[in-house]
Amino acid sequence: xxxxxxxxxxxxxxxxxxxxxxxxxxxxxxxxxxxxxxxxxxxxxxxxxxxxxxxxxxxxxxxxxxxxxxxxxxxxxxxxxxxxxxxxxxxxxxx
Numbered sequence: 001x002x003x004x005x006x007x008x009x010x011x012x013x014x015x016x017x018x019x020x021x022x023x024x025x026x027x028x029x030x031x032x033x034x035x036x037x038x039x040x041x042x043x044x045x046x047x048x049x050x051x052x053x054x055x056x057x058x059x060x061x062x063x064x065x066x067x068x069x070x071x072x073x074x075x076x077x078x079x080x081x082x083x084x085x086x087x088x089x090x091x092x093x094x095x
Contacts, residue, residue, distance in 0.1 A: 010077050017084045030087050037080040044073050 007015065018030045048069050051062040 010081075014080065014084060017081075017088060021088050026087055026090070030084055033080065033083055033087065037076060037083075040076050041073060044069050044076065048073075 014034055018027055018034070021027050021030065048066050051066055051069075054060055055062055
């Protein structure tokens with residue numbers, strides 16, 4: 001039996017933002033945004049994991065690259081939140 005992964009704090013905040021919007025079209029737009037950012041974040045996490053695996057297997061040191069990618073992860077999350085806030089505020093302004 002496979003364990004169910006709990007959503008991250010970031011993902012919970014995104015879900016709350018999407019659910020707070022009443023307009024279905026805006027929610028659909030926000031879901032599309034989330035899908036794209038989820039793929040970006042997953043790719044960055046995969047890169048970190050492979051770099052760490054290479055370091056472990058071959059005794060190399062990619063710690064600087066891992067730190068840079070970790071910074072990109074944080075920036076991507078912040079960028080996603082900003083885009084969701086913009087989409088949600090567009091809905092609020094249209095009311």
